Amino acid sequence: MSGSRSTAFGRPREFDIDEALERAMQVFWARGYDGTSLTDLTGAMGITKSSMYAAFGNKEQLFRKAVERYAEGPASYATRALREPTARSVAEAFLRGGVRTTTSPGCPTGCLSVQGALALTEQSRPAHDTLVDWRNDAGVRLEERFRRAIEEGDLSRDADPGRLARFIMTTAFGIAVQAANGLRADELDEIVDTALLAWPT
Amino acid sequence: MSGSRSTAFGRPREFDIDEALERAMQVFWARGYDGTSLTDLTGAMGITKSSMYAAFGNKEQLFRKAVERYAEGPASYATRALREPTARSVAEAFLRGGVRTTTSPGCPTGCLSVQGALALTEQSRPAHDTLVDWRNDAGVRLEERFRRAIEEGDLSRDADPGRLARFIMTTAFGIAVQAANGLRADELDEIVDTALLAWPT
DNA sequence: AGCGTTCTGGACCGATCGGAACTTAAAGCG
DNA sequence: CGCTTTAAGTTCCGATCGGTCCAGAACGCT
Numbered sequence: 001m002s003g004s005r006s007t008a009f010g011r012p013r014e015f016d017i018d019e020a021l022e023r024a025m026q027v028f029w030a031r032g033y034d035g036t037s038l039t040d041l042t043g044a045m046g047i048t049k050s051s052m053y054a055a056f057g058n059k060e061q062l063f064r065k066a067v068e069r070y071a072e073g074p075a076s077y078a079t080r081a082l083r084e085p086t087a088r089s090v091a092e093a094f095l096r097g098g099v100r101t102t103t104s105p106g107c108p109t110g111c112l113s114v115q116g117a118l119a120l121t122e123q124s125r126p127a128h129d130t131l132v133d134w135r136n137d138a139g140v141r142l143e144e145r146f147r148r149a150i151e152e153g154d155l156s157r158d159a160d161p162g163r164l165a166r167f168i169m170t171t172a173f174g175i176a177v178q179a180a181n182g183l184r185a186d187e188l189d190e191i192v193d194t195a196l197l198a199w200p201t
Numbered sequence: 202m203s204g205s206r207s208t209a210f211g212r213p214r215e216f217d218i219d220e221a222l223e224r225a226m227q228v229f230w231a232r233g234y235d236g237t238s239l240t241d242l243t244g245a246m247g248i249t250k251s252s253m254y255a256a257f258g259n260k261e262q263l264f265r266k267a268v269e270r271y272a273e274g275p276a277s278y279a280t281r282a283l284r285e286p287t288a289r290s291v292a293e294a295f296l297r298g299g300v301r302t303t304t305s306p307g308c309p310t311g312c313l314s315v316q317g318a319l320a321l322t323e324q325s326r327p328a329h330d331t332l333v334d335w336r337n338d339a340g341v342r343l344e345e346r347f348r349r350a351i352e353e354g355d356l357s358r359d360a361d362p363g364r365l366a367r368f369i370m371t372t373a374f375g376i377a378v379q380a381a382n383g384l385r386a387d388e389l390d391e392i393v394d395t396a397l398l399a400w401p402t
Numbered sequence: 403a404g405c406g407t408t409c410t411g412g413a414c415c416g417a418t419c420g421g422a423a424c425t426t427a428a429a430g431c432g
Numbered sequence: 433c434g435c436t437t438t439a440a441g442t443t444c445c446g447a448t449c450g451g452t453c454c455a456g457a458a459c460g461c462t
């Protein structure tokens with residue numbers, strides 16, 4: 001973890017490591033892991049390969065850190081949504097947040113967790129697995145939140161938390177693909193409206 | 202279009218062009234356009250690069266032909282679904298078909314049209330555009346079918362065909378991602394059940 | 403000043419990328 | 433039999449891939 005030590009010993013870093021990571025995240029977001037070369041990355045980050053390797057390790061570790069930054073930044077709506085008071089408002093906040101992030105101006109369309117490494121290749125396996133785990137974790141957290149909602153009484157005891165979580169996650173993933181397909185935010189919000197019609201009363 | 206001429210003039214082709222295309226489709230399906238190298242392709246196809254170039258042109262054209270084969274093969278459920286008698290049964294057949302194809306044993310999980318080239322890179326732009334067009338076309342055909350259903354009276358005049366089509370497409374894309382995520386067919390079928398609860402009465 | 407430590411820029415690495423070229427092989431036809 | 437045509441197999445191409453190495457530069461510390 002030498003990348004975050006700010007107590008300078010030796011020559012100080014000449015670039016902003018957060019800014020560089022932000023740029024790397026944007027490139028991975030737009031082009032995916034396989035489609036992004038070191039030249040793409042260092043070009044966008046404004047640093048040389050040696051600086052990148054010294055600060056982040058290698059391409060694979062840089063991707064992992066970019067995903068972490070994505071989770072805490074553009075995808076932070078997911079964690080925030082879990083704090084909504086009812087299961088239904090959790091689901092709605094989750095989907096609305098997905099719409100906003102996948103269509104945010106100045107950012108690539110779509111979702112890094114979906115288009116970062118959906119296909120599985122030899123060299124993208126670590127990146128692929130990272131994203132599979134993250135997507136599944138998100139579903140599990142949603143399921144646990146829905147289970148709590150049943151205990152709290154704002155969701156019917158007949159409801160299946162796992163099934164609802166998988167449905168919401170599916171809708172969110174579909175929205176990410178549609179955003180990459182060029183759909184506008186208002187069209188995606190209509191999709192959220194429609195999906196929520198399936199929500200148990 | 203010299204690839205399909207079977208009237209032999211000159212040395213006859215020693216491999217089955219359909220079989221080779223099938224293999225190429227499978228590789229693109231699993232690894233995506235960017236993640237697939239010519240070595241991957243020719244290795245799976247059992248031919249050399251020169252044979253591939255002579256028969257299919259280049260990697261990009263091979264991808265296009267693989268997508269066409271996918272559309273007529275594994276994804277043919279989409280066209281068949283449109284012939285269902287009612288809008289609702291069209292939607293259900295479309296989604297059930299998606300579940301079956303994205304979880305078919307012996308084939309890669311997920312959907313070629315989604316994971317073939319979701320991210321946009323310099324070299325994948327043609328493949329990416331091909332898939333964007335195809336996905337949007339599928340939505341348009343669904344929308345037209347729903348519009349016809351309104352005229353035929355099996356769908357309410359209050360329904361919005363475009364909105365419904367986008368919702369069904371979104372669910373189908375989400376299912377493709379979930380399949381790539383490792384969900385089982387029965388879990389995906391539950392998602393279809395849930396999504397159809399949003400269908401207008 | 404000298405030293406240890408860390409960062410920078412650029413040269414360099416073997417491997418692989420998509421693709422072209424060239425030779426050899428197998429067919430029909432006169 | 434040549435002659436033409438097309439496919440197969442091999443070699444080679446320039447470019448790029450992810451990654452390493454090294455000399456020099458910029459700091460804190462003594």
